[in-house]
Amino acid sequence: MGGLIKSSIARKVAMALSGLFLVFFLLQHFTINFTSIFSADTFNELSHFMGTNPLVQFVLQPVLIFGVVFHFVMGFVLEIKNKNARAIKYAKYNGGANASWMSRNMIYSGLVILAFLGLHFYDFWVPEIVHKYVEFAPEDPTRYYSELLHKFESPIRTGLYALSFVFLALHLWHGFASSFQSVGFNNKYSIAATKFAKAFAIVIPVGFIIIAIVLHFTH
């Protein structure tokens, strides 16, 4: 993939665009999940639509998976290239003097998110695929909310989800606003756009944490 996009600027634009795509997906995912804390029926309806609509299942879902894989693989490729650009490290490097922790540690917050995605796929995506395309089980449009509650029974799992969303917030705090700069957007509207991105980086992960906690205690 590193060879596919050779120029450093093309790589950063590709990272930014795939990141922006994932941000958009996150907003959509959050919106559906948010309905679960006040209306089981609405959540079931929306989940049934997303789980059975052919456009979502066979077009958007593969695009999303490609977007996720691309963002992670390109992230690793860039990390390796960047490490190689400074073969001998500084004995003393005061990175905190000129850049935020979030911006300097995107690879680590990204790795936590990757581990979380493994757990999330194990919890929801894999059983869903098995249910629909391996076992060919009959569709019950009311099953989604009870499955969701069941997953948040465990306080450990709920805690792991909450912790992962903290790292998601750290990743978004730098990544979302940074993507504007990467695609060349830096003008009089940048301050407002950056404020929006920072607010998004806090509100959406905190919202996901609230959903996880509410579902845990609802059960």
Add this chain to the structure above:
Amino acid sequence: MNLTLKIWRQSDANSKGKLVDYKISGIEGDMSFLEMLDVLNEDLINKGEEPVVFDHDCREGICGACSLQINGEPHGPDRLITTCQLHMRKFNDGDTIYIEPFRAKAFPVVKDLMVDRSSFERIQQAGGYISVNTSGNTQDANAIPIRKEDADEAMDAATCIGCGACVAACKNASAMLFTSAKVSQFALLPQGQVEATERVLAMVNQMDEEGFGNCTNTGACEIECPKGISLENIARMNREYLKASMKG
């Protein structure tokens, strides 16, 4: 002021270097950092030891020759100055100061604290110029109307002295700030438009070939730049590059 210096010593590009401790005393707060190194070198020469090699030239923050990673920051802890403008009053009696060369694969160490920054020259040579007949019939630049804001921004970009602090500060050793300043100083002016497409493609290509890292927008380069070159230049270069790529 008595200080302990931990200085990178490396006899040549192919040797392995190491940090060597030196005790130095009688340093005045009004001395510049380079004058402090001059004092150290005089001591070393008097003792029959080899002096520490470091880059310097104008010693007034104009030429971009001096470098040095001081306590983990290029040009030391102060902002908007070069190492030659850094005064010893910024340090305290008894301090230990780490002094290392600017580190990047594209800036190989020549000796001790001196690095080879000719990779910057090659980026410039790839397109950091405009082709003008200078045989005596050059048009007066002031005859071409230029929007004041554009002229100011182009001038701001042109203040880059090519010292390499941006590369040294960046966790990825990226040269985006330098390259973008050199692209921007022409991208904003009518004289730069004729070769704009070739310029940005050639300069970015050369930057990549030199082995610099990728920009991850940490902003460290802008903070450490002695001339305050803005990150806006990187966004402009990205736009110029995308535009040029589409033109082919």
